[in-house]
Amino acid sequence: MSLPTPAAPLNDPRKVRNAGVFPGTLLFAAPSRARCAGGPKVTGSTDRWVRALGLIAEQPWPDDGSPGVRQSLSRICRAAVHALSASGVGVNVLTRDGTQGYVVASDDAAYLLAELQFTLGEGPGVDAFHTRRPVLVTDLGAEDAMARWPLWVAAMAERRICAAYAFPLQVGAARLGVMVLFCEQAGPMPGDTLDQALTFAEIVMMTVLDGEGNPDQGAQALGFDDASGYRAEVAQAQGMIMVQLGVSIGDALIRLRAHAYAESRPLHQVARDVVDRKLRFDGS
Amino acid sequence: MTTVSPLRLAKVFVEVSDTLVDEFDLIEFLHLLTMRAAELADANVVGLVLANQHGQLQFMAGSREEARLLELFQIQNDEGPCLDAFRTGVTVVDTDLRSAATRWPQFAPHATAAGFRYVYAFPLRLRAQVIGALNVFGVDDGRLLADDDIPIVQALADLASIAILQERFMSRADELTVQLQSALNSRVVIEQAKGAIAQSSGVTVDEAFSLIRGYARSKNLRLVDVARTIVTDLAAIPEFARPGR
Numbered sequence: 001m002s003l004p005t006p007a008a009p010l011n012d013p014r015k016v017r018n019a020g021v022f023p024g025t026l027l028f029a030a031p032s033r034a035r036c037a038g039g040p041k042v043t044g045s046t047d048r049w050v051r052a053l054g055l056i057a058e059q060p061w062p063d064d065g066s067p068g069v070r071q072s073l074s075r076i077c078r079a080a081v082h083a084l085s086a087s088g089v090g091v092n093v094l095t096r097d098g099t100q101g102y103v104v105a106s107d108d109a110a111y112l113l114a115e116l117q118f119t120l121g122e123g124p125g126v127d128a129f130h131t132r133r134p135v136l137v138t139d140l141g142a143e144d145a146m147a148r149w150p151l152w153v154a155a156m157a158e159r160r161i162c163a164a165y166a167f168p169l170q171v172g173a174a175r176l177g178v179m180v181l182f183c184e185q186a187g188p189m190p191g192d193t194l195d196q197a198l199t200f201a202e203i204v205m206m207t208v209l210d211g212e213g214n215p216d217q218g219a220q221a222l223g224f225d226d227a228s229g230y231r232a233e234v235a236q237a238q239g240m241i242m243v244q245l246g247v248s249i250g251d252a253l254i255r256l257r258a259h260a261y262a263e264s265r266p267l268h269q270v271a272r273d274v275v276d277r278k279l280r281f282d283g284s
Numbered sequence: 285m286t287t288v289s290p291l292r293l294a295k296v297f298v299e300v301s302d303t304l305v306d307e308f309d310l311i312e313f314l315h316l317l318t319m320r321a322a323e324l325a326d327a328n329v330v331g332l333v334l335a336n337q338h339g340q341l342q343f344m345a346g347s348r349e350e351a352r353l354l355e356l357f358q359i360q361n362d363e364g365p366c367l368d369a370f371r372t373g374v375t376v377v378d379t380d381l382r383s384a385a386t387r388w389p390q391f392a393p394h395a396t397a398a399g400f401r402y403v404y405a406f407p408l409r410l411r412a413q414v415i416g417a418l419n420v421f422g423v424d425d426g427r428l429l430a431d432d433d434i435p436i437v438q439a440l441a442d443l444a445s446i447a448i449l450q451e452r453f454m455s456r457a458d459e460l461t462v463q464l465q466s467a468l469n470s471r472v473v474i475e476q477a478k479g480a481i482a483q484s485s486g487v488t489v490d491e492a493f494s495l496i497r498g499y500a501r502s503k504n505l506r507l508v509d510v511a512r513t514i515v516t517d518l519a520a521i522p523e524f525a526r527p528g529r
């Protein structure tokens with residue numbers, strides 16, 4: 001899979017304005033005044049990937065140790081803030097029973113927002129995880145939102161958050177966590193922004209799966225492969241590896257991807273070999 | 285009236301549910317529902333109203349043209365049984381319109397003058413939310429609905445709620461995306477389960493699918509639910525849990 005050159009598809013003035021602000025002071029940056037009205041119009045799945053990866057590449061690495069998965073996620077969250085015109089973006093990586101693993105966010109304020117919902121045990125992120133579907137709350141002031149998450153909505157109001165959009169990070173039955181966008185203006189998310197958000201959720205998912213690997217390279221090497229359409233054999237191979245190794249489906253996913261990296265082969269080809277029983281993971 | 289026969293009831297629910305397929309016409313569905321509700325309740329007029337995003341009720345369907353007029357009168361004057369059911373979420377039961385002038389000073393005389401005697405109103409509910417109401421009007425003397433019939437009409441109202449919410453979700457672009465995302469992921473779960481069964485039972489993925497489908501049908505379970513159990517807790521299904529390579 002070749003990657004189209006991510007050549008400046010971004011005519012977003014915010015990018016320029018913020019370019020000098022983030023390094024070093026990123027974690028204490030005030031929430032952006034940006035709204036959720038949607039960024040520049042983007043068409044097509046490939047454009048969305050190019051745009052997302054281009055924005056991520058522009059984000060500096062946090063200055064807190066060697067680049068790892070959390071640092072990668074932090075860059076993705078910051079890029080998502082720009083691409084999606086959000087005030088903050090948080091990622092909750094969860095254990096299988098839905099308890100908190102760790103949190104990464106675009107800034108300190110977003111970190112608190114993301115963490116709070118799992119501390120309180122309520123919020124769209126919690127619901128998105130448990131219902132396995134996106135939960136888009138376009139107006140946190142609406143009565144149904146207040147009835148559904150009284151504590152969480154009250155906490156958001158204090159922080160002037162008026163809308164939140166939660167996306168489960170999942171591959172079939174394997175659930176890793178949620179990505180949540182926080183916005184200061186109520187209103188439905190435009191369709192193209194929603195599609196871009198889903199692209200970011202996929203990138204977050206792959207980054208979590210690939211652990212300490214280089215996420216940019218990972219997404220570029222295999223991202224388009226995954227994104228180019230749902231491939232049955234990849235999911236089937238995950239199920240087979242799960243049984244071969246007696247591990248969870250999430251671990252099976254990681255093993256399959258790690259093997260593809262190690263062999264420098266496209267994921268779907270490795271998966272095909274597993275389904276055709278030419279390749280086993282249990283060494284027998 | 286007498287309580288509806290179980291056979292008749294079953295036929296109505298099967299007929300109404302049968303229209304709840306992938307692509308259904310919501311208005312047609314609600315129309316059918318009000319017609320059948322009128323027949324079951326032996327009522328003269330049944331009307332259905334639905335709240336828009338601002339909480340204002342809108343007429344959606346009626347068993348007869350009079351239903352539209354009765355509902356519109358309530359909506360325009362901001363009073364009446366369907367508004368009460370909508371606002372309180374509580375069923376308005378067996379109300380004699382002739383003695384309801386205090387409760388509904390404008391609607392009760394209007395409906396009585398039009399020849400109606402009794403009214404019922406059932407909220408259209410989804411969990412804590414009320415999204416509309418189903419009105420049943422009768423001209424006959426005596427009780428309109430037997431006690432046993434009230435849950436039946438409420439069940440029809442609940443069926444309407446299910447249909448409407450499905451339709452509402454699909455008519456908003458972002459909710460359509462949510463539905464699609466969910467459907468797509470369900471498909472991935474099924475493929476993962478096929479792989480797991482192909483491995484554990486030593487069959488092809490196609491054969492695995494037949495096994496999973498057969499099991500779901502025999503147990504009357506949803507395919508995706510069986511698939512999810514296979515992938516997350518294979519041991520919970522002894523039929524599939526046997527080891528094998």
